[in-house]
Structures are given as structure tokens and as C-alpha cells.
Amino acid sequence: MNLNQVNKKLDSRFHGAVRAKLSSGCIVLSGELPTWQETVEACQLAATKYSTTHVVNNILCKEVKDIPMRMPKIQDSALDGRTPDVLIIGGGISGVSIARELSKWKLDILLVEKEADLALQASGRNDGEVHPGIDLSKGSKKHYYIRKGNAMFDDICRELDVPFRRVGQYVCFNKEFAKPLVYLYCLYRKKHDGISDTKLISGTDLKQIEPNFAEEFKFAISNPSSGCVCPYGLTIAYAENAVQNGAEIALNTAVLDMEVENGEIKSVTTNRGIIRPKIVVNAAGVFAEDIAKLAKDRFFSIHPRRGTNSILDKKAGAYMHSIASVKDLTISKTHSKGGGILHTVHNNLLIGPDAVETYEKENTETHKESIETVFSKQKRTMPKLSERDIITYFTGVRAPTFEEDFIIENGRKTKNLIHCAGIQSPGLTTAPAVALDIEKMAVQMLRRIQIVEKNPDFSPIRHGVPVLKDMDDKQRAKMIQKNPDYGVIVCRCEEISKGEILDALRSPICVPTVDGIKKRIRPGMGRCQGGFCSPLVTQIIAEFLGVPLSEVKKSSEDSAITFGRTK
Amino acid sequence: MRELVCIVCPKGCTMHIEQENDGYKVSGNTCKRGAQFAISEMTEPKRTICTTVRTVFPQTPVLPVRVSAEIPKDKIFDVMHEINSVVLEKPVSRGDVILKNVLNLGADIIATSDLLRQIET
């Protein structure tokens, strides 16, 4: 599509309100539009899927309110004067996996994350599916990384001590007539796109595998390589392994500004001091465009897209054991998938997510309508699903570009910068493979200015907090003998002991908050949602830190749980 | 005439009270205690309070207590103030007096648990 065609399309739709022009190899859109929905539509009109010529959105949207980035409260100089070899911005799955792979080298690695914990945005707010790539075709970065990433999961999860299960994915169809067409589609994917494990199964076979699925399914695409993993669990595990191998992770640290001279980042200002890194990796998720802008290397735009998932009680977890979705044979307007049902590694069911365009990068509020939309769709796959089994729900915000592809490349104008941007689904699946490539890119970039040697002490093995409930009685007894606190159950729903909570508090990245502990070892994740255990966990944290209860936070600095003694 | 819900027992009878010469006529009650409550509500409403007192023991930072007899309703917060100024430094038993004749109201503040006995000793 050339520029004239783009402008023609924009004119016919927006009557001259928006113009596109080519600038430094990007399609820059400017003009004025009343709503964000229209703004996204204009950019999507101008964008070519998977293209590396990106749309940059400079449209003034009247609806968009200027919402400042959520900032950590702390202000100090803890990092002032630091000169790391690599500064990674963003503590999501991308940033931490890159930190871990780079820790194989003798490098000073610093990762900054503005939140109080890792994986607090998209990486902790998705369904944890390890995708097979059935919906991706050659030519995109997503496709390039998906099979590699998927194949790495067994090893990486073993190394990092993270539960992972290849439970298989079923895309279900209820129209028999579509079968020949879908068969050809699968064959094409298999031969052309290398989705080697994909196959069609009959409705009868599907019924045997998942007896609670809808009766009317005639056949399904089966992708046995699909799996599930705990997305924040994997993020934290990667980060801990990076730290064990010498990388440093600074939480509550936000990038505020950058000094760029002659196409080179000279310094990065944070709320904890000015850092002078040799190279910078932009893994800032929904803020990747903002970081690129600070680095004077903005050649793409992010349009946040939120999605809400519901978590169902483990009792509902028994209804099905795989990942499933229903395929409508109508043209879907949404770019991301319309959601599905997933049996998690912890044996809950996850229902969702939906996909809603939003300009609010950090608004993770949930809405009743999202739950209703998702449930009405997913009940078609499994009529047994009931909103009554919901124990909680959460919203995440994806960070796609308008080309709906990843950006894994060196800075186009700024030399000492690597972008890992536009990461959305299947970004969790691709992360292990992407991290390996960015590792290479970073080492190559650094080798221009210094010698880079292997880290002789690197160990790929990380041990998580032991999970006592998964042990057999003998093994469990042995553990309790060593540490009697393993025998004191604090969270009854998830069967988490005091010993495990103390282990999490002593883990390589200690986040001594109720949510920090919850994310690491799950107290409060069960059906009572912390009703019984939250006072106990708060108490254990307070004792561990030697502070009054009112000093213990739910997550951020301002999220106190109690206001001090009653008397 | 005044309508009143009895709080003596969980039944929660709705009672009607009428002034009659120097006394009151109560109807709607299903027991004697209800009538007594109704008259007391008209003359001097009384309540019990249950709360906690602070202790010096870290495992039991507060101990439950209550008043040994009902106190005037309008003195509740004054009595709370008195209770909140106490800090228990020694273990006490259930029924032990923590504050004698609080504010001269003829009621004591008594411990309602053996918690300190069980844990701290």
C-alpha cells in the first residue's frame, strides 16, 4: 500500500481530518479525531499487518486525557552514578528473560521496573497459554519466534523450576461443512508455516478427550504442543535466576528522562538517580513507545488493548483439562483472539480474555460487561460453565503495534538501544526465544566497545520455593523434619505453609508484601481469596521485617492494610 | 405510643409501649424480660459493651473484655475511653476484673477469655 492509497482511504473515512506522510521510514499520521476508537481505526487503516514500516500515531485525539504514568513513591539516589553495561527497562517477561540470558556473560546488568514487583502489568495479567502458533503465518516476527519459543518451554521450565504442562489446545467447530476447508488450512499451516503438530480430530474424539464440551461440535483442530504455565511464576523465576547469576533488579524504579547525544543514550534519569548505561534494552511493554521517544528513536506506536480473564474455582477445573476455544466462521474484527477456556497449572479454569481498545495504558479495572461477553461466548464451548464458579477476575493491557507484530531490533536512530517492543500475545511463548536473540544482539553491540566474556559461574538452574502439597507424604514429612514451619498450614485453600511463606520472603527477590507473597507461592489465590489467611500472612511478614502490622502493604507503598493499633 | 424491637433475645419481638398513669403498658412482647427491656428503654436505656484491652504480650496484643452489668447507653463512649487507657501487663483469667466500678456506674470491666493464661504462661 503506498502513501496515496493510504490517504485516499483516510479521506474517504475521515474526510480530511487525518493525513498520513512518510517520515524517516514511518507512516506518520496527524490530524484531529474526536474518539480513541476512530484514532485506532485510522492507524489500522494506514498500517500493513506485519510490516516493518510502522504507523506512528500523532493524531490529536480529543477524548484522550493526559494520564500520567503511575509512579513509585520513593525518591533517592540509590542508583545514582551507576554505569551498567546493559540497562534493561521493564520487569515483565521480556525484560527478565533478557536479563537472565545476558547473565551468561560477565556483564554489569541492571534491570529497572517502576512497579513494586515484577510481572505487575501484562506479564502477570494474561492466561499463561503457551501457544502453538496455529494462527500465525510466515513473514512475521511472531511466527519466526513462536515455534522456537514453544519448543524451549520444557527445558526452560525444568531449569527454572516452574510448572509447565502441555495440555493441548482444541479449536472447536460446529459446522461439518467447514471441515474440508479447515483441513486444507491445517495442511497449509503444517507444510508452509511449520506448525508440525497440528491435526484435525473428529467430534467423537473430542468428546472422549473433553466430555463436557458442547454436543454440537463436529470436529476440532488439535494442537498438542499447546501448554500452560503460570506467567508471573515464570517471570519471577527468570528474574531470580538472573539475580543469582549476578544481574541486579531495581524495583520501584521508573525511567523519567534520557540524555541522547549524537544518536547515543548518554544517561537515563530515574527516581533513584542518574544511570549511565553502555546500552539500553527497551522492554517497557505499554510504555515502550514512550521509552523510544525519550531515546529519540520513536518509529512505532502502541495502542493498548485490555482484556479481562475470570478465574474459576478448582472444582470447575475438573470440567476440562486442556485449552479450548470455539471458532466462528464469520470474519472477526478483533485482532487478538476472542478468548477461550484454559485449565491452569494450578488446576483452576481461566475464562477469557476479551479485547477492548483503550488509551489508558495502566487502567486494569474490570467491568461487568467483559465478564458477561466472555462467558456468553465460552459457554458455547462448555455449557457447564457458570459465573457462580468465579473466584476472581483481572484485567491486563496488551501492548500491540498497529502492525500487530513484535519489534525486535536495534535502534534505528539511536545506536546503543535495542527494542523489544510491541510484545503482546503470544509474547509469553516467544519470550525464551526472543531473549536468546536479544542476548546476541546486545553482546554484539557491546563487543564494538569492549571485550565480552562468558560468565564462568553462570548456572541455568533456579530452585523455587518447595511446594509441599505436591509432595508425597514421605517427602513432605522429611521436609517438615528439617523445618517444622513446613507443617504449619497458613492458607487452607491452597495448602501453603508458614515455612513456604518464609522461604518466599528469603527468596532472591524479596517482595515482602501480601501480593508479593501471593504471586510467589499462592496464599490467598484460592476460593476464600485470602479471607482466612491474609491476617496471618500480614502477621508473618510483619514479624519477618520486624515492623508493626500497619507497615505491611498489600502491594505498593500506599496500599496499607491496617491503620495501626485500635488502642 | 412507641414501637420498639426487643433486643433481649434473637426473636426480636416488636413491642408497643403506652404511657399509663405513672407506668407503662407493654404489648407485643412474648416474655417478661421483653417488658422489662421496654420499660427500661423508656426510662433509662442501658446496653452492654464488649471490646478489647491492650496487653503487653506480642502474641496476644488485645484481650476481649466486657462490662459486668449494663451501663447507660449514653455512657458507652466514655466507658470505651476508660477501657482504652488500660494496658494489661500481667496475665489475667476469664472473669477477672480489669477495671473496678468503671466511672462509678456500678459495673466492672471483666476479661472474657483465658487467652493470656493459655498462651503466655
Place this chain on the structure above:
Amino acid sequence: MQNYDVLVIGGGPAGLAAAIAAHKNGAKTLLVEREARLGGILKQCIHDGFGLVRFQEKLSGPEYAERFIEEFRKQKIEAKTLTFVTRLEKTENGFSAVLVNRSGVETVTAAALILATGCRERTAKQVNIHGTRPAGVFTAGTAQHFTNLLGELPTKKCVILGSGDIGLIMARRLTLEGAQVLGVYEAKSTPSGLTRNIHQCLHDYDIPLYLSHTVTRVFGADRLTAVEITKVDEKMQPIAGTEQILECDALILSVGLIPENELAETLGVQLDPRTKGPVCNAQLMTSSDGVFSCGNALHVNDLVDYVSESGEIAGENAAKYVKTIRKEIPIKAGERLLYAVPQKLNLNSNNQQTILYFRSRDILDGCVFKIIIDGQEVFSKKYPFLRPPEMEKLTVDFSKYQLSENSEIQLDIEVKSHA
């Protein structure tokens, strides 16, 4: 491996009463409690009003519990505290239970089991509250734990959703401790808690009660900053345009209790969708032979006195339990009843002193409770009023009636005049 006649799971009022009754009936009994102290939720229920039926005294929760704990100790019944049951299995002669505590992992066996596992509170997400996920959303029980056991103030200014008893009690409790309770909001058009609690907990402290209102959203990225209150229609659906925002620092939920029967379910115990507790016969034996249920795990009681009573029934029968063939007929609760317990009658048991617990579905004035056997009214009792929050109890001698395997027992409420 230790062998017992009766294993009681749960050391709250139901479990304590059950263990004492089992022991007194000659059973070698073990009680397992996951917390460090016996007493269950009563430990944090420091308000009074417990024991009126049983002791004709107004006791506080700890006082009531400690009376039973003392009796339990006097009887020298074995208890394992800070001990968690991880697994229950049926064996040839009864059950085996895997227990985890500071000493390790231990398996014990018992001929009969009593599940006295209590209930849990419904959470914010279970009543469709949306918005952010800040600190400051507590169930009433959690707020009570912080306030009464840890001596910590969970709020300075809050809204309470739900007029269940714990919510009402906490409204008063927090007010006494200096917090401001902006109001108690109830989605139903009638209160859920006992009438006396509306009066002594809310009216006495000028705390407003708003019926047909609910909380639809919470705000605040870190700590809760406000809630959105919306009026609801007769079907409890929010009415658009009636939203109002109330600034506060906490939302306290008292939106219902759910009997905890996850252990029961692992044994295949059949649950009653009305009570969410096991389907039991008059001996409080569940659908699984030798498994008994009592207290709030069986159905949510309004008074602890009935919790103890059901514990005693379960305890006595568990002690006497010998596997026999059951001949059970259903006790059907009519439409006007929210539920009735027990749900079955075993014709091979002695049913002379059958205790029936029931609640009406709606507020009813001037009504008659009836037992109808095979179309014949055999028993009736007049009630000036029936309210769903208040549970009713009756003792019925079913042995008087000619009951056969084909008999039908129907419970009904006839309304003479509408409220």
C-alpha cells in the same frame, strides 16, 4: 498408626460439642484443628449474645467457646491443634486421614468421621463488584480478625455491604473503636441479619441502613478511595443512573456464608444445593456411611447454640455408628421454606427425638408450619412471624407415624395473612 472410633475435623463450637458427645458415648475420639487454638471463629466474636438458648446467659464468643474447651479438657479428649487434614480416604473399616503438623505427616484411622469444618465468607468478586483491586476490601470476618485478635484498625471510614449479622456486629465494633461507618448497604429489600442486631448495632449508633442498594465498583489504585453505590430493582439488578460515589477507605463485606465442604466432597458426600451442606438424615449422617456433618458446615446457623446442638447429635451418633443398611425416605421442604435439615429420615434409626431446623424463604406473618405425611397433616405449629435470617427449630417424634419406604414427608408453611 493411631486408630480411633471417631475423628472430628474442626475445633470450633460444632467440633467441640461433637467430640465431647462422642467421647461421652464411649468412643475413642480425636479432634483435629488447623489453628493453634480451639474455639473456631468464636475466638474473634467478642460480642455477647451467645448461649441464650443453652445457658440462658448472654455470653461473649470466647466465654461460650471456653466453657466447651474446659469440658473438652476435663474429659481428657485428645486434640491435635495446628494440624491440617490433607487427605481423607475410605478404608475397609472406616476412614484414614492424613494429618500434617509441625511434627510431620501422620495417618490416623477412624470408624466414623465428623466434619465440623464451618463455613467461609463470600467474597467481593462473588457478588460482582468490579473496578480496581486496592487494599481495603475486607470480608467482615477478616476485618473482625484484624480488629479483635490483632488489635489493628482495618479502616477509619468505611462502607459495609450486606446486612448479615457479622456485618452488623462489625459496624458497631468499628464504631466503638473510633472508625466511621458511612452506612450498611443491602441489595435485598429486607435485612439479612437478626432484627435485634439491626437495632442494637445500627440504630443505637445512628448508622444508616440502605435496603435495595449495592456496591457496584471500587476505586483506588493502592488503598481503596471510594465505592460506587447503586440502587437495585426487585431482581437485585443495578438500576442505571442511580450510581453515587462515596469516599471511604474500606469496603467491608457481609454478603453471605458458604459451608465448607471441600473435604466432604472428596469422599463423595452428596450436597444439598439449598443449604450447600451435606444431605443428612436425623442422625446427621451424610450420604456416605459413617460420615457425619454438623454446625455451619451442615447449614449456616443463626445461633451458636444450635451449632453445638447439631454437634452433639453428630457426636452421639458417630460414637454409636455401626454400619447397617439404611432405609431412607426424603423429607421434602416446600416452596415457602428456604431449606430444612435433615433432608432424610432413616427408618432403621430411632427417630423419636428428631430435631428439625428450617428457615422460611420470605418474611411471613401469621403462618402455620405443617408436616404432611402421605397427604395427611400430622403436625402443625403456629408462628406469629417467620423471617429468613432467623432459623427455627422443632423436635418431632417421627416414630409415632406409620412410615414405610414409600412414605412421603412434606414440610410446608401455610400463610394465614400476608405481611
